[in-house]
Amino acid sequence: MSNRRPYVRSMDGWWKRDAYFMRYMAREVTALFVAAYAFVLLVGLVRLSQGEAAFNGWLQYLKTPQMLVFHLIALATFCYHTWSWFSIMPKTMPIMYVGGKRVQPGAITGAGIAASVVACLAVLLIAGGMHS
Amino acid sequence: MADAEKIIEIRVLRYRSEQDKEPVPQSFKVPFTDDMSVLQGLQYIKDYLDGTLSFRWSCRMAICGSCGMMIDGKPKLSCKTFLREYYPEGLSVEALAHFPIERDLIVSVEDFVTKLERIKPYIIPKEPRTLEQGEYLQTPQQRDMYEQFSSCINCMLCYAACPQYGLNPDFTGPGILALLHRYNADSRDGGQSERLNSLGHTDEGFWGCTAVAYCSEVCPKGVDPANAINQNKMNSAINYFTRFVTQGEANK
Numbered sequence: 099m100s101n102r103r104p105y106v107r108s109m110d111g112w113w114k115r116d117a118y119f120m121r122y123m124a125r126e127v128t129a130l131f132v133a134a135y136a137f138v139l140l141v142g143l144v145r146l147s148q149g150e151a152a153f154n155g156w157l158q159y160l161k162t163p164q165m166l167v168f169h170l171i172a173l174a175t176f177c178y179h180t181w182s183w184f185s186i187m188p189k190t191m192p193i194m195y196v197g198g199k200r201v202q203p204g205a206i207t208g209a210g211i212a213a214s215v216v217a218c219l220a221v222l223l224i225a226g227g228m229h230s
Numbered sequence: 231m232a233d234a235e236k237i238i239e240i241r242v243l244r245y246r247s248e249q250d251k252e253p254v255p256q257s258f259k260v261p262f263t264d265d266m267s268v269l270q271g272l273q274y275i276k277d278y279l280d281g282t283l284s285f286r287w288s289c290r291m292a293i294c295g296s297c298g299m300m301i302d303g304k305p306k307l308s309c310k311t312f313l314r315e316y317y318p319e320g321l322s323v324e325a326l327a328h329f330p331i332e333r334d335l336i337v338s339v340e341d342f343v344t345k346l347e348r349i350k351p352y353i354i355p356k357e358p359r360t361l362e363q364g365e366y367l368q369t370p371q372q373r374d375m376y377e378q379f380s381s382c383i384n385c386m387l388c389y390a391a392c393p394q395y396g397l398n399p400d401f402t403g404p405g406i407l408a409l410l411h412r413y414n415a416d417s418r419d420g421g422q423s424e425r426l427n428s429l430g431h432t433d434e435g436f437w438g439c440t441a442v443a444y445c446s447e448v449c450p451k452g453v454d455p456a457n458a459i460n461q462n463k464m465n466s467a468i469n470y471f472t473r474f475v476t477q478g479e480a481n482k
Contacts (some may be wrong), residue, residue, distance in 0.1 A: 103247035104330035104338050109396045115303060119393060122442045186441050190460040193375055200374070 125182040131175040184210035237261050238313050239320030240271050242283065245331045253331060255322075256280075262313045268323065269297050269308040272335070285335035292450055295385030299335050300324040305390035305448045328389055328396035342386055345402050348428055349410040354421030372417040379412035379458055381451040388445035388455050394438050401438030402429060404445035404455035411458035414465075426462075426469050436462045 188203035329337035388404035429435030443456040
């Protein structure tokens, strides 16, 4: 009779086994903050549809201390989320050539981060222009 | 061993199915020199300390892909990892993660081999040529499209690095999907749809990957399985939708 009894190890707590997995989980968890902020903006849209007073009430609420703290936390998680996805972007793309030379992974990540910085600055400028 | 002066502790996770209910750690003190690999440390244990210790190895130069194991929790080839890097703390050695342990440091490879066969890891010629017609020609750029993926030695370190495979063993996994891409991206090959259809469009294929990408970090041969998989998600999606519109085209 065979003594074969292959042993299957548990996957419990797998994401704590390696710093690499923890960074991956951080990328996944920060997506919840992106969703939460999308919900905040959605509420703003609903309030806008309910008239000026409702929308101003929503704006006032955003200025409360707890919402300012929420914004700071959201900003930090967004930065990490953006950085982590652009870091992995070269892995999601086919091998590309520009002018006969292969595009390096660093160039793809850099272009992504640069595009997000430009987009943020554009939004800030437009928002600033509306206020002034 | 004449000039060995230093002693290092190697903590091996043992599993002998005839006597152990579950894996148990066992510690060995091994004399070593700076040029000794972890594999040589294990061979010292087997030769001088405990002949029952079981592990796989063959070439000792990182090309056969037999001696992969978890060294201090990281998937590595034991022939390519040196004991001196772990001195004086010592090191732990365990069978490759996410595979069933057969005995000590030996894992069951049945699942891997079955999946490997399924994706037809060989060139299915686009147009059969006779000997008289000569060789298949390829430009350097066409070769670049698959070259790094052809360096895979089937060592399975990427599987031990892939939590999605650990959580769902039905997932085809990084190494084999990279090999699938190696053939699908070859300009001489005509078996693309055949291979994509053999995977289906579910979590067993490319969609089981959540872009953890640790597979590409641990590969000892510089293969980038995460890239192979993620660029094929697009191919899989196109193949999924176009099969309704152009059934004949997609199955070509």
